[in-house]
Amino acid sequence: MKPSTGKGITLERRTPGFDGAVLGTSFNARDPGRRPDVVVQANDVFDVIAAVQRARRENLKIGICSGGHSWAQNHIRDGGMMLDLSRLNRIEIDVASKTAIVGPGCLCGDVDAAVAKENLFFPVAHAYTVGIGGFLLQGGFGWNSRMLGLACQSVIGLDIVLADGSLVHASETENADLYWAARGSGPGFFGVVVRFHLKLHPRPKFIGLKIQVFRMKHLEEVFAWADRVGPHVSQKVEFQMVLNRKAMGIFAPGIEVITPVLADSFKDAREAVSFMSKSAINSKASFTLPLLPMSLSMMMKTGERTLFLPNTHWNADNMWMNGPIDPLLPHLRHMADTQPPAPTHVLWLNWNPPQQRPDMAFSMEARTYLALYCGLRDGADAARHESWATDNMRAMEPYGVGIQLADENLARRPARFVSDANLVRLDEIRAVRDPEGRFHPWMGRP
Numbered sequence: 001m002k003p004s005t006g007k008g009i010t011l012e013r014r015t016p017g018f019d020g021a022v023l024g025t026s027f028n029a030r031d032p033g034r035r036p037d038v039v040v041q042a043n044d045v046f047d048v049i050a051a052v053q054r055a056r057r058e059n060l061k062i063g064i065c066s067g068g069h070s071w072a073q074n075h076i077r078d079g080g081m082m083l084d085l086s087r088l089n090r091i092e093i094d095v096a097s098k099t100a101i102v103g104p105g106c107l108c109g110d111v112d113a114a115v116a117k118e119n120l121f122f123p124v125a126h127a128y129t130v131g132i133g134g135f136l137l138q139g140g141f142g143w144n145s146r147m148l149g150l151a152c153q154s155v156i157g158l159d160i161v162l163a164d165g166s167l168v169h170a171s172e173t174e175n176a177d178l179y180w181a182a183r184g185s186g187p188g189f190f191g192v193v194v195r196f197h198l199k200l201h202p203r204p205k206f207i208g209l210k211i212q213v214f215r216m217k218h219l220e221e222v223f224a225w226a227d228r229v230g231p232h233v234s235q236k237v238e239f240q241m242v243l244n245r246k247a248m249g250i251f252a253p254g255i256e257v258i259t260p261v262l263a264d265s266f267k268d269a270r271e272a273v274s275f276m277s278k279s280a281i282n283s284k285a286s287f288t289l290p291l292l293p294m295s296l297s298m299m300m301k302t303g304e305r306t307l308f309l310p311n312t313h314w315n316a317d318n319m320w321m322n323g324p325i326d327p328l329l330p331h332l333r334h335m336a337d338t339q340p341p342a343p344t345h346v347l348w349l350n351w352n353p354p355q356q357r358p359d360m361a362f363s364m365e366a367r368t369y370l371a372l373y374c375g376l377r378d379g380a381d382a383a384r385h386e387s388w389a390t391d392n393m394r395a396m397e398p399y400g401v402g403i404q405l406a407d408e409n410l411a412r413r414p415a416r417f418v419s420d421a422n423l424v425r426l427d428e429i430r431a432v433r434d435p436e437g438r439f440h441p442w443m444g445r446p
Contacts, residue, residue, distance in 0.1 A: 006046035011039045025068045027239040030313040038081040045194045053165040066104040067131015071316035098200040104133025121203040123151045128300040138186035138405035139362040144262045146235040152183040156198035163438040184362025186405035188442040190434035204262040210273045211289040216253040227325035230350035234272040243346035249287025309343045312375040317393040317409040319400035320366035342383040343375040363419040364402040410444030
């Protein structure tokens with residue numbers, strides 16, 4: 001391990017460029033009003049160790065940023081140190097062993113592009129510019145995760161700088177407590193992961209998608225159908241629906257039924273998505289895009305260009321649900337009727353998880369996932385719709401079992417994000433590994 005040629009940059013509060021360095025770490029254009037005392041833009045592991053040692057000497061709490069896609073801007077805290085890991089973005093692939101070592105600042109799209117060149121696959125995030133560090137720590141709901149499992153299940157090791165400044169490796173057999181905690185604790189992890197060791201998979205031979213779009217007047221019928229067929233949809237399909245005020249093909253409020261599919265062949269994929277054309281509501285679709293091959297990179301970039309626009313003030317919230325759809329329909333109708341302008345959208349995801357997962361911190365999921373992404377680009381809209389996502393999720397709390405940390409809103413609406421037993425265990429490990437509370441915990445908790 002050799003140091004980089006240049007030392008990372010450190011910026012103190014009230015120095016030129018400080019605010020730009022803080023806000024520039026965030027995909028969310030909202031200014032949360034919080035500011036750390038110092039920002040460290042680390043270039044390598046040595047910079048990270050030095051930063052943690054400084055924080056220890058000066059009794060500074062640490063907030064960590066890899067890609068900056070935290071909707072809640074969890075890494076921007078008042079006081080202490082912000083440690084920016086975006087420059088730790090090296091990718092190393094061992095084709096023979098089907099493994100990779102990646103830095104936390106690697107963009108998921110870049111990781112996919114690198115492994116694709118070797119005809120390999122990793123379940124990266126659905127958006128190209130998501131940093132893989134935060135994505136893996138919160139669990140990792142990635143491409144083909146219904147088949148391969150959460151992305152964190154393909155993490156076979158981590159190199160971590162601890163609160164005392166030491167560098168350790170964690171795996172199933174070494175520092176197993178850290179390995180357990182890192183897979184699912186998300187922004188509450190109590191260490192700095194500087195390298196992830198990944199298990200890679202064979203690349204699916206066919207990647208593509210099919211889309212149907214329905215006008216909003218059909219909302220109740222479409223959701224009832226989706227809820228009914230969801231448990232029977234192939235795991236090769238990422239069956240999801242998006243409420244969009246500028247729906248594809250109709251450029252009006254509508255429900256986009258989107259089915260990306262990763263399969264062994266076009267024939268296999270066509271069979272996996274055939275439930276759409278065979279449905280009782282098929283004739284009510286206003287626009288249909290037939291099953292087409294499309295690269296993962298193209299799907300990631302298209303999603304970001306149409307839904308997750310930059311220079312946007314975002315507020316997000318989410319919920320896992322196991323219950324029937326009927327009591328949810330009035331709430332979904334209310335969301336549609338009050339939905340702020342695009343790029344605000346609502347995501348319904350058919351998840352239907354397996355009966356068991358490996359023993360890890362991640363422990364909160366359910367049959368159906370609902371997420372609200374309130375994206376506002378006008379000052380008047382921001383003032384008027386600031387609480388749209390939070391208020392709608394709060395109204396649905398009786399039907400939820402918890403949230404996932406990828407789209408968390410813990411500062412505004414604390415909720416369960418791991419099982420009760422796992423939260424206790426995380427607290428116990430934190431007390432041992434970070435006894436002084438050097439690393440910021442979650443912004444809220446149940």
